[in-house]
Amino acid sequence: MLRLLSRRLIAAGVLLVVITAVTFLLTSLVPDPTLHVLGATASPEQIALKRHELGLDRPVTARYLSWLGGAIGGDLGVSWFTGLSVDATIAARLPITLSLALIATAVSAAVGVGFGTAAAIRRGWLDRALQAVSALGFAVPGMWIALLLVIAFSIHLRWFPATGYVPLAEDPGGWARSLVLPVTAIAAGSVAAVAAQTRNAVAGVLGQDYVRTLRSRGLPRHTLLRHVLRNAAPAALTVVSLQFIGMLGGALVVEQIFAIQGLGTLATSSSSRSDIPVVLGVVVVGVLIVLAVNLAVDLLVGWLDPKARRR
Template sequence: MVSFIFRRLVSGVVVLFVVSTLTFFLLYFSATSVARNILGESATQAQVQLKETELGLDQPLVSRYLSWLGGVVQGDFGVSWFTSQPVVGSILGRLPTTLSIVLATIVIAAVLATLLGVAAAVRRGWIDRLLQIVSIGASAVPQFVVAIVLVTVLAIQLRIFPATGYVPMNQDFGGWLASIALPILALAIGAVASTAQQVRSAVINVLSRDYVRTLRSRGLAPREILFRHVLRGAAPAGLTVLSLQFIGMLGGVVVIEQIFALPGMGFLALQSTTQGDMPVLMGVVVYIVIIVVIVNLLVDLAVGWLNPKARVS
């Protein structure tokens, strides 16, 4: 198990290094005049050049990258070019908003998808057909369309939930739940539908295996076979799908946060991209990759615990 964890950690570090390096060079090669964006169109060329020198943009690209990488290794991501605020502080101030939405969505999707997928695999019939129809429909509708419909119906017409805004959990727990309810629902509909379909397929596959037939022939109760053996065999497939859903949500939350005016990582990433605020954008990329690596590591550990053969694969 120790070597298994070590291999996953090493691969995670390699992924983090490769993604951050490629992102850095791609951003700087495609960047426009950031100094001009900061100073405005009325600034003179001399002022623009002075600002570029102040930001270090007159240095060779490799030197800038090594300087940035050295700071990141020490935990220093620099400061925003537009607000002069530390990048780490800006990210940590918005990270709870995004993680609360994504993690709550994943938990809801895991519970509902497992219940629906198992019911469709065991009962079959109309439940199975209905799940497949709903899965196709939910996967075909973009998340922003679902979000707009939810805002129109539940927030504007029925006034059950607030349409926009975010309330921190430490200020008002009820207000926090109300502010993230619609974003979670918008993300969860598609996640539940697609994950339930994968859970259904995994459970059907496990039910057809020889050891399940052997357990039935020995007279074990169907409930015991399902919960002690079948679900354990089908869990790795479900966990893998959920990890992919989590990664996809980190990208999809950019649009959701814009629709619901949530001060999260997605909003920060879009704002820094529009402005050309490279230190903030690189900080967001690094943090997102770290989160993805941690999630993948946890999923690999869970799969390795459920299926010991996965540890040596």
């Protein structure tokens, strides 16, 4: 397991450097960001002074290495517009986006695994219903689901707020109510994917020779199911991790619909005004989250399936 961990950490480090280097190169191709900072009426002397102040008159490679050194030390720079630390700005928004993505992942995993396992065991109408729901979940965009939820449960029924986010420490009940519709919109499509993958994985394990042998020996149903689920778990864990990564992207879109001040709105506003340090900070945090989730899933799969440790 230690060997697997070391390989994954080395790969994660290389990937992080490559992604940040490519992102830094792409941000250097945008039009002069000092025009956004100073405004269209700025004089050439003011623009030149601001470019020197921001380090934009230096070569791209030198700027990237300087930024990378600071990032390794935990300093992601300062916003060009607010003057606030990028670390503090992201830290204030990150819990909101993580709340959406983590709760949506938990909901989709619980419902999808339960539904998929039941469909694989019982088959019949439940299996056909799963296939229909899966097709519908893949076809319907999350943005459309979010709008329907707002119309039905906020405008007409007035059960949940249409916009905004309430911090957990401020009001736990209000926090839960503010997350119901966004989490449902994000998790709706993922439930179908997790259920379909779980159904296929469990059905494949049920068809194995050793399962038939255990059945013929009269092994109790709950014990047999535990063996089946353990062997089907790696496939289910993989799809759940992929769905979590997808739900991070979905959260960025849903935050716009529900006016939630998370990383999505921060990334959108920063990109529109070319606030490069904040954009890079959001990219770094997003990549770190994805790498951490993938590493955790790899370790879990390695624990469940010893053969995966040698891959």
